[in-house]
Amino acid sequence: MATLEIKNLHVRINDPENKDTREILKGVDLVIKTGETHAIMGPNGTGKSTLSETIMGNPRYEITQGDILIDGQSLLELPVDERARAGLFLAMQYPVEIKGITNMEFMRAAINARRDDDDQMSVRDFLKELDRNLDILNMSESMARRYLNEGFSGGEKKRNEILQLMMIKPKFAILDEIDSGLDIDALQVVAKGVNAMASPDFGTLMITHYQRLLNYIKPDFVHVMMDGRIVKTGDAKLALKLEDEGYAGLRDELGIEAKLVDDDLSEANPDGI
Template identity: 75%
Template sequence: METLEIKDLHVSVKDDDTQKSKEILTGVNLVMHTGEVHAIMGPNGTGKSTLSETIMGNPHYQVTQGDILLNNESLLEKPVDARARAGLFLAMQYPAEIKGITNMDFLRAAINARRPEKQPIAIKDFLAQLDEALSILNMTEDMAARYLNEGFSGGERKRNEILQLLMIKPTFAILDELDSGLDIDALQVVSKGVNHVMGPNFGTLMITHYKRILKYIHPDQVHVMMGGRIVKSGDAKLADRLEDEGYAGLRDELGIHVNLVDSEV
């Protein structure tokens, strides 16, 4: 069993115009293990995406206090590529378009980066795994030959993120609003892909506004973020309550003074 721990994490972001720092995360604490599915829910502006980017090492976000630990080893000094090789994976809310690099070349490079030096994956094995992953996600073979996300629709980009997940096989995957912009059919397909990799050697942290994806990927724990920190945790019934009552009821119950209509960060 492997462990990802977020410990008293405080994170600030510098405003590009004023160059002043604003604290977004105000003390996040979370422990998750392989074999578990955790979901983080919360209103706009509470720092959910900031948390995902900080875990993965985006240099735009400055950790001012606390730590991110993978198997008790701090990741704070490790760049993004080192965190990825260590077993972290981020399915981004808005996957980038990269011209000149095909999906197939990108996937082979990512897989080989996590393998021992001078032991690249055999082409035969790579193609067999790729065919299986494409089939799971109802993706055509020609998508593997296209440039990374170039000309892809929003739904195709999300499927492509899960294709990477299936091929790279990380230890912990952070899924940042995987359900954003997906219709029911696409949501079911990407959820099928995530569920395919579930097991004792894999853990998932899902970030979402809504309960609908939790109907397909069932969480062991649900956490609610407000004001840059986790204010309540529970089982899947907590998501049911949020669906019925919204965030305002929980905010008022806990006596938290936050604006629920801020822009997302």
């Protein structure tokens, strides 16, 4: 069993060009173990996407206090590629298109980057695993041969993120609004892929606005984020309550002032990193 721990995390925007140094995360504490599924919900601009990008090492966000650890080892000094090798995977809210490299080339390179030189995945084993996962996601082999996300619809990009997840098999997956822009059929397929990953060696952190995703991927824990903090934790019933009542009642209960602030750079800038 592996553990991803976020300890008293304070983060601000690192954007000196625009003289923007707002604090976004204001003391986030969260522990995720493999074998568990966690969901974070909350209004826009409360720091959800900032948390995912910071865990993965986006340099646009500056950690001013706190730590991020896997099995007790801090990740703060590690660049993005080394965090990926340590077992992290981020399914991005806005997957980017990369010309010149196919999905197949990208995924096999990512898999072998995590392996020792004497344990590289063979082409034969790769294609066998690829065919199995393409079948689960109802994807054609032609999509795997296309350039990474080039010309893909929004739904195809999200499905492709899950294909990468299933091929790479990280310890922890962070799914940043993987359900946004999906119709019900596509959502069910994406959820099928995530559920196929379930094992004692895999943990999930889902970030979403809507309870509907949790109808298909059942969370063990639901966390509510407001004003840069996790303010409430419960089980799946908490998500149902939020769906019925919204966030206003919880804000009033906790005495949190509503803020319509565009705090998440990734929400303000769909191009991401």
